[in-house]
Amino acid sequence: xxxxxxxxxxxxxxxxxxxxxxxxxxxxxxxxxxxxxxxxxxxxxxxxxxxxxxxxxxxxxxxxxxxxxxxxxxxxxxxxxxxxxxxxxxxxxxxxxxxxxxxxxxxxxxxxxxxxxxxxxxxxxxxxxxxxxxxxxxxxxxxxxxxxxxxxxxxxxxxxxxxxxxxxxxxxxxxxxxxxxxxxxxxxxxxxxxxxxxxxxxxxxxxxxxxxxxxxxxxxxxxxxxxxxxxxxxxxxxxxxxxxxxxxxxxxxxxxxxxxxxxxxxxxxxxxxxxxxxxxxxxxxxxxxxxxxxxxxxxxxxxxxxxxxxxxxxxxxxxxxxxxxxxxxxxxxxxxxxxxxxxxxxxxxxxxxxxxxxxxxxxxxxxxxxxxxxxxxxxxxxxxxxxxxxxxxxxxxxxxxxxxxxxxxxxxx
Numbered sequence: 305x306x307x308x309x310x311x312x313x314x315x316x317x318x319x320x321x322x323x324x325x326x327x328x329x330x331x332x333x334x335x336x337x338x339x340x341x342x343x344x345x346x347x348x349x350x351x352x353x354x355x356x357x358x359x360x361x362x363x364x365x366x367x368x369x370x371x372x373x374x375x376x377x378x379x380x381x382x383x384x385x386x387x388x389x390x391x392x393x394x395x396x397x398x399x400x401x402x403x404x405x406x407x408x409x410x411x412x413x414x415x416x417x418x419x420x421x422x423x424x425x426x427x428x429x430x431x432x433x434x435x436x437x438x439x440x441x442x443x444x445x446x447x448x449x450x451x452x453x454x455x456x457x458x459x460x461x462x463x464x465x466x467x468x469x470x471x472x473x474x475x476x477x478x479x480x481x482x483x484x485x486x487x488x489x490x491x492x493x494x495x496x497x498x499x500x501x502x503x504x505x506x507x508x509x510x511x512x513x514x515x516x517x518x519x520x521x522x523x524x525x526x527x528x529x530x531x532x533x534x535x536x537x538x539x540x541x542x543x544x545x546x547x548x549x550x551x552x553x554x555x556x557x558x559x560x561x562x563x564x565x566x567x568x569x570x571x572x573x574x575x576x577x578x579x580x581x582x583x584x585x586x587x588x589x590x591x592x593x594x595x596x597x598x599x600x601x602x603x604x605x606x607x608x609x610x611x612x613x614x615x616x617x618x619x620x621x622x623x624x625x626x627x628x629x630x631x632x633x634x635x636x637x638x639x640x641x642x643x644x645x646x647x648x649x650x651x652x653x654x655x656x657x658x659x660x661x662x663x664x665x666x667x668x669x670x671x672x673x674x675x676x677x678x679x680x681x682x683x684x685x686x687x688x689x690x691x692x693x694x695x696x697x698x699x700x701x702x703x704x705x706x707x708x709x710x711x712x713x714x715x716x717x
Contacts, residue, residue: 308455308548310497313462313490316363320463323395324358325351329471329603334574335587339594342601344472346464349579349609353415355535356461356487356607357388357451363460364449365392373398378446380437382408382430384535384608385451390421401446403437405430411612431539452486453542462490468603469498476600479586481607482506482515482556483536485545491605492552503554507585509533509564515541516556519549532564532615535582535608559588566591569623571606572616583608628686630659632678632706635696639675647677650699654692657682678706 327347335343348356365373376399379389386402393400400421404413406428417423424440427433441448450457464487469475478495480488488506495502508516509531516522518541531537567584570591571577579587586604590597624630637643644663651658660680683689696703 308458308493310494312455312459313466313494316459317463317466319363319366320359320460323362326467327351329468332575339590340598343590344468344475344601344603345577346468346603346605347577348464348605348607349577349583353384353387353391354608354610355384355388355583356464356605357384358391359463360457360460360486361385361388361449362392364454364456365396365398367456368447372447376401376444376446377449378403378437378441379449379451380430380434381451382534383412384610386412386416387419389449390416390419393421394419401440403427403433403440405433409612412610452484453544454486455544458486458490458544458548460490461487462494464605465491465494469495472601472603474601475499475502475603477597477602478502478504479589479602479604480504480506481536481582481585481605482508483538483582485515485541485549487605487607488553489545489548492549496552504552505589506549506553506556507589508556508558509536509585510558510560512537512539513556513558514539515546515549516558518546519553520556531561532568532581533585535580536585557589557593559585559592563588563592565619565622568611568616569619573620573623577606578609578611578616579606580608580611628683628689630680630682631689632680633693634704634706635677635679636702637675637677644677646699647679647696647701650695651681651692654695655688656692
């Protein structure tokens with residue numbers, strides 16, 4: 305049995321009122337049509353600091369005495385928890401120190417620093433950074449704010465479950481990102497208490513399925529070096545979340561890296577929703593197992609939207625390449641005047657849009673008096689691209705498709 309209850313989550317909701325946004329739960333007609341279910345998205349990326357972490361951080365800080373707050377708090381994080389603690393500590397006029405690993409992206413350091421927190425960059429891993437943070441807490445008499453293994457943190461995150469069921473009381477399934485377990489265990493307490501028949505699936509990313517290993521003994525062949533879902537790339541889940549989820553979780557679904565990328569791309573290009581990798585894993589689970597959720601009312605927690613703009617741009621570009629909207633063509637040509645004009649004319653006459661051209665003539669492997677053109681072309685899709693390729697070949701050109709610089713002619717269409 306756990307010491308946390310529905311009443312704790314309800315009290316946390318009262319504490320949060322007026323201090324943390326009650327984010328909308330929105331119905332997605334596009335996703336519902338595409339996957340044969342009624343899909344509802346909980347928009348935690350709308351929070352001031354871009355993630356659900358604000359909820360638990362505020363509840364925890366408000367549980368501390370004024371004297372404790374005045375002494376200061378300390379946390380360790382490479383992203384969302386850091387920003388949430390810094391933000392609310394600033395509003396509560398409590399000095400905050402955040403230890404961030406050396407690999408933390410500069411943009412996340414700036415977003416944390418802007419709330420007045422003292423930033424210490426140290427440690428090659430989160431474990432190393434946490435060890436230093438705990439040493440500083442002991443030395444300076446700061447209060448350590450754990451990101452997930454804490455009763456108040458869990459109760460705060462659980463308010464998401466209350467809000468989702470208030471917005472959609474007949475939900476049948478919840479898909480929740482699962483890293484350390486604070487978010488998933490809090491939601492499970494709230495949702496299962498109010499609707500015992502509701503099925504709750506935690507979602508982990510391949511290479512970091514530590515809770516699936518802990519609860520169910522599932523083994524992975526190896527650990528990924530990096531992941532788009534770094535927000536849930538946790539090696540050791542929380543003790544309290546483990547105890548809670550052991551009895552309340554229906555299952556854990558593990559998604560692959562390419563499914564996370566597809567989910568991020570789908571949200572931004574089809575739904576105009578910016579989600580970070582960890583925030584999109586719930587949708588990734590739906591993409592991986594559509595038959596599991598067919599005809600059901602499914603709630604998906606979009607837990608955060610803090611993603612680097614350049615990374616998001618690359619994901620969107622790759623998504624359009626995958627759909628056949630952007631295609632990189634390699635065309636072998638005779639190295640004589642007028643050929644490039646002829647190729648451009650053929651593409652334009654067939655309503656293609658040239659985005660980029662790279663003309664190679666000095667590479668030793670290319671015969672003298674010959675050249676290669678690499679052309680990125682925007683089209684309406686695969687069928688439209690096929691029309692352009694056929695027109696180029698009819699004019700006597702040898703054309704192949706490229707993906708990331710690799711010739712995959714015959715694999716793409």
